[in-house]
Amino acid sequence: TLLGALLALDGTAFGQFMVSRPLVAGTLAGWALGDAALGLLLGGILELYFIPVFPVGGGEFPEGAPPAVVAVATAWALPGPGGVALGVFLGFVWSRLGSASIVGLRRLNGSLAPDPAQGPVSPGRVAGAQLAGLGLDLLRGGVLTLLGLLVGGWLAGHLVGVWPLTWGLTLGLLVLGASVPAGALVVALGGWKRRGGLFGLGLAMAVLGSLLL
Amino acid sequence: MTTPTACAQVSVFLRSFLIQGSWNYRTMLGGGFAFAILPILKEIYRGDPPGLQAAIQRHADHFNCHPYLADLALGAVCRMEAEGRHPEEIRRFKLAVKGPLGSLGDALVWVGWRPAVVLASLALALAGASPGVTVAFFLVLYNLGHLLLRVWGFRLGWEGGSQVGDALRSLALPRQAGRIAGAGMFLLGAVVGLVLARDITPGPWAVLAWCLAAVGLGLGRQVGQRGWRWNLWAVMGVIGLVFLHGWVE
Numbered sequence: 087t088l089l090g091a092l093l094a095l096d097g098t099a100f101g102q103f104m105v106s107r108p109l110v111a112g113t114l115a116g117w118a119l120g121d122a123a124l125g126l127l128l129g130g131i132l133e134l135y136f137i138p139v140f141p142v143g144g145g146e147f148p149e150g151a152p153p154a155v156v157a158v159a160t161a162w163a164l165p166g167p168g169g170v171a172l173g174v175f176l177g178f179v180w181s182r183l184g185s186a187s188i189v190g191l192r193r194l195n196g197s198l199a200p201d202p203a204q205g206p207v208s209p210g211r212v213a214g215a216q217l218a219g220l221g222l223d224l225l226r227g228g229v230l231t232l233l234g235l236l237v238g239g240w241l242a243g244h245l246v247g248v249w250p251l252t253w254g255l256t257l258g259l260l261v262l263g264a265s266v267p268a269g270a271l272v273v274a275l276g277g278w279k280r281r282g283g284l285f286g287l288g289l290a291m292a293v294l295g296s297l298l299l
Numbered sequence: 300m301t302t303p304t305a306c307a308q309v310s311v312f313l314r315s316f317l318i319q320g321s322w323n324y325r326t327m328l329g330g331g332f333a334f335a336i337l338p339i340l341k342e343i344y345r346g347d348p349p350g351l352q353a354a355i356q357r358h359a360d361h362f363n364c365h366p367y368l369a370d371l372a373l374g375a376v377c378r379m380e381a382e383g384r385h386p387e388e389i390r391r392f393k394l395a396v397k398g399p400l401g402s403l404g405d406a407l408v409w410v411g412w413r414p415a416v417v418l419a420s421l422a423l424a425l426a427g428a429s430p431g432v433t434v435a436f437f438l439v440l441y442n443l444g445h446l447l448l449r450v451w452g453f454r455l456g457w458e459g460g461s462q463v464g465d466a467l468r469s470l471a472l473p474r475q476a477g478r479i480a481g482a483g484m485f486l487l488g489a490v491v492g493l494v495l496a497r498d499i500t501p502g503p504w505a506v507l508a509w510c511l512a513a514v515g516l517g518l519g520r521q522v523g524q525r526g527w528r529w530n531l532w533a534v535m536g537v538i539g540l541v542f543l544h545g546w547v548e
Contacts (some may be wrong), residue, residue, distance in 0.1 A: 103438070103445065104413070107417065109437060115482070135527070136415075138529075175539065178531045192322055196325045199329070201326070202359045206352060210343060212359055217320070242435065263530065268515070269519020270522065279431055
């Protein structure tokens with residue numbers, strides 16, 4: 087819970103050093119649970135889905151850190167491909183809940199932040215609103231992560247042996263879904279006509295390298 | 300001109316890391332901007348509480364730009380405040396730079412640098428790097444660019460003051476953003492290639508996987524960035540159905 091809360095702060099309120107990205111948050115959560123490779127796998131999968139969404143202006147974007155922590159903890163509690171599928175599922179649900187809670191927090195910040203049009207603004211009021219915003223974001227991240235861990239633990243306990251697919255099919259399904267955001271990222275990076283050659287070059291080099299090695 | 304102490308300048312720079320702490324839909328970065336610039340304003344308006352109050356009032360108003368490039372605006376506004384520029388001139392300056400600094404930061408960092416470093420890290424992981432190496436590579440490389448951009452922006456803003464726009468134009472940063480996006484495109488191709496070539500055994504399944512991946516890429520190209528929500532719902536729906544199938548079986 088503390089890890090989710092601290093990493094959530096990095097998402098918007100403090101620093102944006104990107105420790106809140108699923109790739110980092112997932113691996114750190116895996117480390118804390120003693121399985122960093124599982125954390126990297128879950129974090130990497132979530133990253134592939136979230137990568138083409140940018141926090142531009144006041145636009146909505148998927149929250150990264152608490153969902154990654156919840157996803158990894160769930161997958162750890164339910165070993166096997168079913169745990170990974172359930173972790174990704176909950177990671178997506180919690181990313182949407184995280185987005186909604188960020189919108190709510192920003193509205194709340196609006197009522198706490200001093201309004202220069204309404205009257206005098208003191209230095210203390212400015213600093214108070216800033217610290218309140220940071221504290222509320224920390225609390226938001228903690229509550230979100232705690233709820234996710236409780237739901238994930240409960241579901242993992244009730245879905246043992248239910249997932250019918252193999253590791254290969256499970257990862258194939260998840261990677262296939264990630265090809266859609268990859269296509270969206272192609273558009274954001276300049277499109278096929280402008281930079282498709284570079285995409286092809288990277289693809290060819292990776293395939294050749296894999297075959298040769 | 301009132302020359303602020305180095306301590307006040309460092310304090311403003313460090314506070315810029317909290318600039319989005321009270322982000323809201325009314326003043327956006329306004330409160331954070333006023334919070335960050337406070338140490339320098341306290342020095343400039345020492346012994347003049349009404350002057351300090353008026354300055355805070357002005358800076359707490361609406362402002363928005365990319366959080367990393369806000370350092371550039373902060374540096375320039377600190378300089379203008381130290382030079383005793385007219386409040387209306389400072390207000391107009393902030394109004395003029397917020398749009399360009401927002402779009403430039405979005406192109407340079409959110410669309411360029413961040414996806415490129417994420418993709419490079421994923422390629423590294425797919426090539427067999429350990430989780431620790433992958434995460435360390437991502438954090439060090441990303442934050443090298445991040446921190447350099449913040450430090451460079453603050454210094455450029457402080458040195459350029461109200462003329463910082465001219466210095467910014469001469470650097471042709473949109474061209475650099477294009478180059479980073481090109482590197483990102485190459486890395487995206489590499490990640491797709493590594494996933495498909497590394498984990499899928501050659502044969503009919505491989506052909507099917509490549510075809511489905513191509514369909515997915517084409518679909519993503521059609522829906523663009525706005526399709527991220529329904530894609531999450533679609534994958535959640537499939538996972539839910541598979542669990543339901545397993546439950547019934």
